[in-house]
Amino acid sequence: TFxxxxxxxxxxxxxxxxxxxxxILPEADEVMQLIDNGINAxxxxxxxxxxxxxxxVEQASLVATTRTDIANTSIVFTVRGITKTTPxxxxxxxxxxxxxxxxxxxxxxxxxxxxxxxxxARRAIxxxxxxxxxxxxxxxxxxxxxxxxxxxxxxxxVTAQRQTSVSIVGFWxxxxxxxxxxxxxxxxxxxxxxxxxxxxxxxxxxxYCHDIxxxxxxxxxxxxxxxxxxxxxxxxxxxxxxxxxxxxxPERVPDSDKYILGSASDKNILRQAGIDKAPTVIIxxxxxxxxxxxxxxxxxxxxxxxxxxxxxxETSVAGLHRAGSDIVMSYASxxxxxLFNLLQRS
Numbered sequence: 001t002f003x004x005x006x007x008x009x010x011x012x013x014x015x016x017x018x019x020x021x022x023x024i025l026p027e028a029d030e031v032m033q034l035i036d037n038g039i040n041a042x043x044x045x046x047x048x049x050x051x052x053x054x055x056x057v058e059q060a061s062l063v064a065t066t067r068t069d070i071a072n073t074s075i076v077f078t079v080r081g082i083t084k085t086t087p088x089x090x091x092x093x094x095x096x097x098x099x100x101x102x103x104x105x106x107x108x109x110x111x112x113x114x115x116x117x118x119x120x121a122r123r124a125i126x127x128x129x130x131x132x133x134x135x136x137x138x139x140x141x142x143x144x145x146x147x148x149x150x151x152x153x154x155x156x157x158v159t160a161q162r163q164t165s166v167s168i169v170g171f172w173x174x175x176x177x178x179x180x181x182x183x184x185x186x187x188x189x190x191x192x193x194x195x196x197x198x199x200x201x202x203x204x205x206x207x208y209c210h211d212i213x214x215x216x217x218x219x220x221x222x223x224x225x226x227x228x229x230x231x232x233x234x235x236x237x238x239x240x241x242x243x244x245x246x247x248x249x250p251e252r253v254p255d256s257d258k259y260i261l262g263s264a265s266d267k268n269i270l271r272q273a274g275i276d277k278a279p280t281v282i283i284x285x286x287x288x289x290x291x292x293x294x295x296x297x298x299x300x301x302x303x304x305x306x307x308x309x310x311x312x313x314e315t316s317v318a319g320l321h322r323a324g325s326d327i328v329m330s331y332a333s334x335x336x337x338x339l340f341n342l343l344q345r346s
Contacts, residue, residue: 001025001046001065001075003034005332006091006112006339009314010064011039013340022055047074049082062343063088066335069097073104080105089342091335093227108342112335116310117231119334123191123327124220124236125149125279125306131194131205143201146306147171147190150208157184164204166196172327189326218277219244223264223294224284225252228310232282233258244273264294267301280306283325288316292323299324 001024014021023041025031034041044051046067057063057079063086065075072090079088087107092098098109122132123144130149135142143166147153152160157180161168170179172191178184186192194201220236222229225247236243246264253259262269264283275281281298283291291309298307309325311317313332320328 001063001071002067003030003039003041004066005313006066006335007064009330009332009336010339013336019061019343024051024055046071047078049078052079052082057086058083060086062086062339064339065089066091069093069101072106073097073100076101076104076106087342089339110335110338112331112338113227113231115334115338116329116331117228118235119329120228120232120282120284120308120310121235121239121241123308123329124241124282130208131201133201139197140195141198141201142169143194143196144172145192145194145204145208147186147192148188150192152186152192153188153190155186156182157186158182160186164194164200164207166194166200166204169193169195191327218242218279219274221246221270221273221275221278221281222284223281225249225259226284226286228286229282229284232284244278246270246273265297267297270298270301275301275305278302278305280308283307283309285310286312286331288312288320292316292320295320295323295325 003023003025007023011021021040023034023039024044024046025041026045028043031041031043042055044054063079065072069092076088076090079086088105089108089110090101090106091110091112092101093113095111098111101109122134125146131143131145133141133143157168168180170177170193171186172193173187219242222232222243222245225245229245233243233245243258244260245258246260246262246269247253248263250261253261260269260273264270283294285291288311291311295307295309298305307325308327309320311320311328311330314330317328317330
């Protein structure tokens with residue numbers, strides 16, 4: 001029901017796996033433009049049942065709506081007046097909207113802000129544990145670990161695999177996932193992906209925990225005090241990691257020693273936030289050009305700091321890696337993956 005970064009990334013995935021789709025829009029000129037660009041689109045008012053009947057909603061495998069919370073609620077309610085069986089997935093910007101969307105008939109509500117913030121916080125260096133569990137399949141845990149905090153850097157994959165009882169599935173290298181092969185080398189910027197039982201992961205954590213430096217107990221810097229920045233701070237706090245938020249809008253800065261009022265493009269502000277000793281800086285603004293600038297600026301001030309960055313557009317990911325980000329999380333990719341997984345009942 002909306003053509004934006006999430007829908008664009010989702011459509012690419014739907015085309016790849018040969019799922020038919022259609023975008024419904026109330027703006028006729030935008031529909032014509034999408035059709036000219038090879039995107040399947042139809043025109044219709046989003047609050048009229050006829051629109052969804054024309055789109056054959058009763059035969060659809062999924063309705064995905066990624067508009068504002070109020071618009072999504074109206075869309076869900078309208079679709080539910082036609083069919084009770086077609087799954088309807090809605091995104092939510094505010095946590096208070098989740099219950100409203102469920103009451104309107106949404107099969108599932110996706111809080112992409114929460115999803116993004118949890119992922120950004122999970123990737124940050126800090127705390128007393130080297131390993132971060134990211135998921136599980138029954139008793140098998142899937143986890144990530146920053147290779148630079150182990151003594152595995154510089155050795156080949158096979159040797160690294162023999163040194164631990166966990167299974168090293170592969171590693172993230174500047175945004176690209178690679179399956180571990182015999183001649184693969186583990187670099188300092190690699191993020192290892194491992195699988196094992198809780199006991200095996202605990203053993204790994206004990207063996208390598210001594211490599212955590214005192215700098216990692218310094219606060220993590222979060223640039224941006226918007227919804228994603230604040231949610232990331234809460235996620236870090238749940239992990240027991242201290243933080244400082246740099247925000248230039250006074251209305252977003254409460255009376256708290258956790259906040260620094262000022263521009264992150266001012267090196268004095270970043271030094272006030274502790275960039276000289278911080279283990280990680282997380283850049284959360286929604287403007288990709290600003291994030292590219294702040295990535296280069298942070299890398300200039302601290303060549304050895306871990307930089308984690310949010311990207312609004314999928315096309316910005318490679319550029320942010322080139323600018324110096326260690327980890328880039330794409331809002332569009334995360335949202336489209338979540339919707340596609342739900343389409344496959346996963």
